[in-house]
Amino acid sequence: EAGVAQSPRYKIIxxxxxxxxxxxxxxxxxxxxxxxxxxxxxxKLLIQFQNNGVVDDSQLPKDRxxxxxxxxxxxxxxxxxxxxxxxAVYLCASSPRQxxxxxxxxxxxxSRLTVL
Amino acid sequence: AQKVxxxxxxxxxxxxxxxxxxxxxxxxxxxxxxxxxKQPPSGELVFLIRRNSFDEQNEISGRYSWNFQKSTSSFNxxxxxxxVVDSAVYFCALSEAGDxxxxxxxxTTVTVRA
Numbered sequence: 459e460a461g462v463a464q465s466p467r468y469k470i471i472x473x474x475x476x477x478x479x480x481x482x483x484x485x486x487x488x489x490x491x492x493x494x495x496x497x498x499x500x501x502k503l504l505i506q507f508q509n510n511g512v513v514d515d516s517q518l519p520k521d522r523x524x525x526x527x528x529x530x531x532x533x534x535x536x537x538x539x540x541x542x543x544x545x546a547v548y549l550c551a552s553s554p555r556q557x558x559x560x561x562x563x564x565x566x567x568x569s570r571l572t573v574l
Numbered sequence: 575a576q577k578v579x580x581x582x583x584x585x586x587x588x589x590x591x592x593x594x595x596x597x598x599x600x601x602x603x604x605x606x607x608x609x610x611x612k613q614p615p616s617g618e619l620v621f622l623i624r625r626n627s628f629d630e631q632n633e634i635s636g637r638y639s640w641n642f643q644k645s646t647s648s649f650n651x652x653x654x655x656x657x658v659v660d661s662a663v664y665f666c667a668l669s670e671a672g673d674x675x676x677x678x679x680x681x682t683t684v685t686v687r688a
Binding site: 551 | 578607609620624665669673
């Protein structure tokens with residue numbers, strides 16, 4: 459079974475530029491999460507999708523971050539304009555349908571963003 | 575407010591020593607779930623164990639064991655006879671009933687030396 463795919467693995471941009479990250483979850487997983495992991499810290503949830511609907515985006519900085527999950531499969535996370543403090547690893551995770559939540563999230567390898 | 579606290583930042587041991595990782599959590603829910611995840615250098619977080627709040631029985635799974643104590647809000651994790659491949663960052667996480675998401679602690683870096 460293929461795991462969670464993310465791209466790009468690494469991205470370096472100047473502040474005020476924009477960037478987009480892509481995630482393809484495990485086939486059949488209805489729930490998709492984007493986490494932000496700043497160096498030395500634990501992952502922090504940015505947004506949670508159930509199919510193509512947003513369940514929780516309370517910690518997403520909506521003035522610069524946006525995310526979508528078209529057709530309930532792939533997802534894109536965008537940052538525009540980027541700030542220095544956005545330097546982090548952006549982790550995508552998926553889990554089976556919400557009714558059988560076990561807490562076992564399947565994570566991708568992450569996209570490491572460096573903002574200069 | 576911080577829901578999960580991992581006070582240990584780094585632990586270094588020699589191979590075959592036991593390693594115990596501390597985790598203290600905070601929640602007002604009576605039903606919740608606690609987890610341990612491992613993040614090796616590759617970066618991909620891997621699920622290790624889960625414990626429900628209504629089951630305080632401690633268990634052992636291979637070289638992993640955990641000690642869940644509601645009275646002290648602690649969920650400690652032990653690796654027995656550590657190996658070099660156990661070197662990673664370990665995260666404790668909490669999920670409160672109904673929210674289907676994880677709140678992670680800051681992590682503990684474990685280094686196992688040969």
